[in-house]
Amino acid sequence: MTVTAEAPLQTTPSTSRVVFPFTAIVGQEEMKLALILNVIDPKVGGVMIMGDRGTGKSTTIRALADLLPEMDVVEHDPFNSHPTDTDLMSDEVRQSVMDGHPVSVVRKKVTMIDLPLGATEDRVCGTIDIEKALSEGVKAFEPGLLAKANRGILYVDEVNLLDDHLVDVLLDSAASGWNTVEREGISIRHPARFVLVGSGNPEEGELRPQLLDRFGMHAEIRTVKEPELRVQIVEQRSQFDQDPKTFLNHYADQQKELQQKIVDAQNRLSEVTVDYDLRVNISQVCAELDVDGLRGDIVTNRAAKALAAFEGRNEVTVEDIRRVVTLCLRHRLRKDPLESIDSGYKVQKVFNQVFGVEPVEV
Structure with a gap:
């Protein structure tokens, strides 16, 4: 058969829709980082x-x-x-x-x-x-x-x-x-x-x-609570809706720079390594949080390597792990049925204990 x-x-669309530029998006850093990784x-x-x-x-x-x-x-x-x-x-x-x-x-x-x-x-x-x-x-x-x-x-x-x-x-x-x-x-x-x-x-x-x-x-x-930031977001959206071409041109260089940074990271990813002691600590964090299975360990290692590649390095640091560990583990915790998904406090607390680092002021 x-x-x-x-x-x-179709291999290419005949017309392309104008899209709000990624680099113009204010706030929501957690979501943007997760998507890029x-x-x-x-x-x-x-x-x-x-x-x-x-x-x-x-x-x-x-x-x-x-x-x-x-x-x-x-x-x-x-x-x-x-x-x-x-x-x-x-x-x-x-x-x-x-x-x-x-x-x-x-x-x-x-x-x-x-x-x-x-x-x-x-x-x-x-x-x-x-x-x-x-x-x-x-x-x-x-x-x-x-x-x-x-x-x-x-x-x-x-x-x-x-x-x-x-x-x-x-x-x-x-x-x-x-x-x-x-x-x-x-x-x-x-x-x-x-x-x-x-x-x-x-x-x-x-x-x-x-x-x-x-x-x-x-x-x-x-939802963003700061009034000044909310005003900035509303003004940006208004400018984009009124004159998309000018708005896109304003962010063109930033868009190209970020695009190249992502391409470089994709090419560098295979060369990035995680020190054995750091891998052990990642698994210890997962164990102490009572995370079921090994998905948490695997994803945290992969995300940390992707972040190191994005930052232009071939070696994962403790800071890389700190930035991704909550994103990778918060939804894997066992919780009380009446609780919403953990805000990340519990994950960061165990991370600080295992890695022996001071809590980061928010």
Whole structure:
């Protein structure tokens, strides 16, 4: 049987929507850092952003996707296959490359896919045309949102309102890097490597702990209280809405600088090391916080390395770990059912004890 993918995606949009620049976003440093670290190393495992309504969650995520540089993709491939990395190719493209056939390559912006709350499993995972498979002997596959999100960002707003089964599917694909669709004995798989970003308002309900634990990082954001900062945010938004082009030009140099910094960090990541004693201390923090499993240890190590790479260093420091440990562990703590997610005080307290450092004044 051969595999065909119906309705191939367009490689480049004919028009691009104007997006608020990432470097112009004021405050919410915790959310911005978590997103950047996941872009540098998608294996960190995604970000869960919980906070008040109207705090710029969607704006920030769209701004990050727009900031990222264009990538090389195989032309007319519905899975955004990488032209040289076999781990990021669909089976069809990989077979074509192995057979010595040249592939046509185009440049494309990093894709950001919005997952609607009412999406069905077929819409998310894709569907197989059983009738075509039986009558013509062809695996006719219509790609879903996971195919479009490959090598991009998959954003789920109000993830705490999404069906648990769909959340499971998303997390499984994000962890394995592959999406498998099986219907009537026919099986098709394709790469699904994406940065999973979920957001929600805690007033509308929490995710189940076993699902929450599988997000690499958890950022908490709050409404800005300082009047001067609120005025600055309102004025910036007003300036952007009135004259987007001038506003974007004002931040163009900062955007290019941050983009280059992220690219350099991605290239440097494989060279970054964590001293053995620091790794032991990270695991001791996880043990003393009674964190279930080893995800907390793994994610904290990965996030610290991504931060060191972002800062232009090849060696992780205690300060790197301090900056990421709360993001990586706060949602993994066992807590009283009446409590909201730990603000980070408990994590920082244990970190200070284990690493023997003075508390940082906020």
